[in-house]
Amino acid sequence: MWGWIFAFVALALLFYLFFLKRELRKLQHEMKELPIRASYGYRLSLDFRERTLMDIVDELNQMVDAFEGKNRQAKQMEENVRLFITGLSHDLRTPLTSIKGYVQLLEEVSDERKRAHYIKIIERSVTRLLEMTDQFYDLARIETNQKELQLSSFSLSNLVEDIFLSFYEQFEEQNIELHFPEHGRESQIIADEFMLTRVIQNIIQNILRYAKSKAVISYEHSDTDLIFSVKNDVKSHSKVAIEKVFLRFYTEDKNRTNTEASGLGLYLSKKLVEKMNGKMDAELDEDWFVLHIHLPLNRAQA
Structure with a gap:
């Protein structure tokens, strides 16, 4: 009796070892193919x-x-770097070419009015x-998480008015x-004042490039946020792709011949x-083209 039991257990163990060894050989074969096929969704199976x-x-x-997730991220970063370099080279080349051309004109012209005009254009290109x-x-710095926040509480409306009025001459021109x-309800927000200044400056540059005749600023409160809205009427020939305005290097001008537009302003903002x-x-x-910016309220000041 015990002999039959021992023989049955031994046979079961042999079958177990046989199937286990076969499965290990199969896994070994799949492991060799995994580096090539993993990116197509291939995974190990039993x-x-x-x-x-x-x-x-x-x-x-x-x-x-x-590993595949990291690999996709690496490929995306590689593509981002390629786009970044392409956009950078194009956008820097345009004002540099303009500066070079006007410097050559300065060397050839003697009319003081023309010289002053060319110098003003060169100064504007250098500023840009x-x-x-x-x-x-x-x-x-943002995309590599190197830009640190300096959060503080301050009045958004005061900051907005100060920055907009600093561009008064350009709006007049x-x-x-x-x-x-x-002025109605005064509220404090929690934000980085320097970063927010850059955002507002970018919005103003967008208005100066694309507005027809008006820009309207307004504020609205929610339970947790102050909603800062800026709208401007758009020129009759403008063709704004609203679903693309926050894409990197998007500009309204498909040929990107506008030397004033890098296509980074709203993306960065x-x-x-x-x-x-x-x-x-x-x-x-x-x-009307309308931007809405939601920023956290300082609830302690509410």
């Missing part, structure tokens, strides 16, 4: 359902998933170059009317606002 082996395969598949390099620098709300725990969105309301 025919022989042995718990310990199943746990090992699950762990290996999780490692493969994590500095703004663009600052934008690229800020973008690089382009016949753009500014409309501020009558959205990134900065999100870093300050806010959000930014846009809409087209008939002939």
Whole structure:
């Protein structure tokens, strides 16, 4: 009797070892193919359902998933760097070419009025170059998480008015009317004042490039946020793709011949606002382009 039991156990063990060894050979073969096929969704599998082996395969598949996730991120970063360099080279080349051309004209012209005009254009191009390099620098720091927040409580309406009025001459030159709300409920927000200044400056540059004749500023409160809205009427020939305005290097001009537009302003602004725990969105309301910026209220001041 015991001999038959021993023989049955020995036979079962042999079958177990046979299937286990076969499964290990199969896994060994799959492991060799995994580096090539993993990116297409291929993962290790089992025919022989042995718990310990199943746990090992699950762990290996999780490692493969994590590796593929990192691999996709690396490829996306590589593509971002490529786009970044392409955009940078294009956007810097345009004002640099303009500066070079006007410097050559300065060498050839003797009329003082023309010389003064050319110098003014060169100065404007140099200023724009500095703004663009600052934008690229800020973008690089944000996307590598190197830009630190300095949060404080301050009045948004005061900051907005100060920055908009600092561009008063440019608005006057382009016949753009500014409309501020009558002072009502004064509220403090929690944000990084320097970052928010850059956001507002970017919004103003966008208005100066694309507004027809008016820009309107307004404020609205929610339970947790102050909603700062800026809208401007758009020029009749403008073709704004609202779903693309926050994409990196998007400009209204598909040929990107506008030397004043790098296509980074609103993309960078959205990134900065999100870093300050806010959000930014846009809409087209008939002939008006509207930006909404949500920023956290200082509840202690409410």
